[in-house]
Amino acid sequence: MSNYEWKPTRTSPIPLHQQIYEYMKEKIMNGEWTIGTKIPPQRTLAKIFKVNRSTIIIALDELVADGLIKSKVGRGTIVINNTWSIITSTPPPDWKSYVRSGTHHPNQEVIQHINKEEFSSNIIRLSTGELSPELLPSEKTKEIFLQGSKHTLSLSYTEPKGNIHLRVAICDYLKSKGIGITPDSVLIVSGGLQALQLISLGLLHRGSTIFHETPSYLTSVNVFQSAGMNLFGVPMDKKGIRIDVLRRLKRHHHGALLYTIPSFQNPTSVLMTDNRRKQLLDFCSKERLPIIEDDAYGDLWFQQPVLKPLKAIDRQGLILYMGSMSKTLGPGLRIGWLVGPEPVIDRLSDIKMQTDYGSSTLSQFAVTEWLTSGLYEEHLYHIRKKLKKRRDLTIQILENFFSDVATWNIPEGGFYIWLKLNVEVSIVKLFHNALKEGILINPGNIYDRNDANHLRISYSYATEAQLEAGLKKLALLIKKMNK
Template identity: 35%
Template sequence: MWKPDRNSKKALYEQIADHLEQRISYGEFPPGSLLPSERKLAEQLGVNRSTVVLAFAELRSLGIIESRTGSGTRVSTSKWEATPKHTPNWSRFAEGGSFLPNPPFMRRIREALIQQPDLIDFASGELAADLAPTIELAQLMKEHKYTSYLGYDNPQGSTLLRQELVDYLQRYRGIRTTESSILITSGSQQSLYLITQCLLSPGDAVAVEDPSYCYSLPMFQSAGLRLFRLPVDEHGIQPDDVRSLYKKHRIKMVFLNPNFHNPTGTVLCEERRQQLRDVTSELGLPIVEDDPFSLTAYDGLPPKPLKALDDIGSILYIGSFSKIAASGLRIGWMVAPNSIVSRLADARQQMDFGLSIIPQQVAGQFIGSHYFEPHLDRLRMELRFKRDLLIEALEKELPGQIHYKVPDGGLHLWCKLFKKMNDSKLLEESIKRGVVFVPGSVYGSDSDFVRFTFARPKTEDIGRGISLFSEAYRELNG
């Protein structure tokens, strides 16, 4: 006898409704036939009667069964006889699977940007169109003929790009590695996905910074991981917090974004880097170092990655093309021990048979070309300029009402508003006026924080965008 699964993520009443629907569609209960009473069914299935009541209500709302006072619950004749073809219950399917939906604020922002393409966009964490090396990439595509084989590529990613990355990582990041230790991914997001899905198991505890980009990703919860927080102050996380979380929760991995951290812009200071190395090597704890922003350092002196001093192989280093060139190329990389690279390449092959070859070739040619260095110089200069424009606008529009630390790299400004407010209302009022930002709660912070990405809006829109935001802010502050 079938019984609902009490360990399933799906509610008991939904399981029962699905089960009954299936029995009806298999003809076990023909159209017009009487279903067992709620009480009897509850007894048979070992659940409360109220659970069966809910299951019946669900089936009634779908037109699958009908109830009449005094004559019990019957299989609907109109649904099952008049229409012999039945549309699958797609809404049930859409709620199925193991992927959780994105947080409501992220969905709202995405929807607003689709509906109002002229919104001034301080929300999307990427470069404006004119900061991408579009002309250089087009030129490279013209110069190089794509004569290479266009079949399924090496599961680890293009050999050319991995060769270029060996030089790039040594030159720009001080990381000595080999082609066989690099996995090309479709961005840091895919690296994080592969790590959470393939190297960790449901129930595992992991530590992430607080606030953190990771909180905006339901990916961690979908993988069944338990997240514990490492508060970030102006010098980054406290290594002793890693030790405490290990003692209390046996964390299995630490996810860090130590260079121009998203959203705060913080750089983990040298002293804490040393302490962190001591703590994690003592505990045998792996670190995932997510490092997409380093090369945006406005003074041209990017902080060294933790990976550069990783002499015991405890760091999975992930990088990306998204924040320094073009997010739409979808190119990222991971440097990891060979066993991990092979495992993740094998898993990724099951997902998609590998990445598209063309963006990998373009990215490889670009980082190895004479265009790369001047592009970085221009990018840093423009980013610093846009950061200053944003700060100037905030000082003009909201003097004394907002606090921030001026970042030395990255794409974002993390701000604390002096008045606590309903961030949902602030977002809606801002969208109404034509501007969008990310509320701090998306990153796990309180509702008085906001993140402005200055890299994304057009230079000429930054001042106007902040003026519109401050109108929304004042509206809510009376």
């Protein structure tokens, strides 16, 4: 019941309370709000529907009179009846128990808030890890579909590993990164998250331990946890994941895989050094510890090209390499890829066919055109310049307004600044207070449950004006909460 796109029409001759009553009654009678569903408090409903609380009270009283809802001490107001329970003595399914029994873990409450509020039109999104709509190449993508192409646009299913033209294009693109592979070693996926889901389903067993950098994006999703696996964080320094700690942990925990983002790590934007990359690969080779390398941000460097991916120096087939167009061309395309040994790709492509029968053929066609036409490199050139400008602006704002309350890194690429508060402020309360002020932030405990003093600030989505207004307001809020 978290999303209410409907609002009563003030110009309608039907009274507002009657419109709200009819809307809620329809939700209940249609089975969208099942028995046991909790109705939000009166004040919350008044805010949602933008009416007086007295209007909500009248609407709820009518639903109570109809025998559809009831207020219970300690539980609030819940749905107690619907069409089926009224006309038959047989109770309807208890969908609440089904929801509780599902094997996939729910998102953290804060993340559910973020996912909801990101679509509010009046919010300043200082948290969002995607390009601003004004930076996305929407018009050029339209042109790609309209202009002629040597590749056939098919609306049929593709082969299990994905469109062959796209896989060839990805092989050519990865050569520039020092990765030499053939199309048989490439699987097209619907974004990086699907690649992780396929790995959890096809390569690991319940109880497996996944090592990862901490803090890490991986803890903000439940892909491995929901499959019955354990996450084990390995601390980082300015050079990347700490091999000395990983070595000690490996002695006591039998890790199945290591997940890492070497280039502009999410959320810290740390760029793993060349020496640390070699140390990591040497250690994992000796320990026979496979690596999932997530290179989602590798193209988004500002000053000079980043170091070669780990996969470029992998000679043992140790690494499963993930790439994506979500951070450069647009998350709506839902196109990424997984590179690995052929037996692994064969296994995971079979599972993918069982789950979605292939990624969007339209999106695969578009990405093929971007990669083969030379447009992608041209686009990256402009995006890097614009992101660097946003980064520089954000750093300047932080220096002007946050120097007495926080410290931060200066990223060499990617989307994020890892902001450390040096004052006593609850980041959970800060999140909610900022939301009331129309500002959306990502508290550090999303990425490390023990983190109580970091924020991930994104400069990729909000406009320059919003960055300035939002960060100024956030600084004032932090200082006010610290008094």
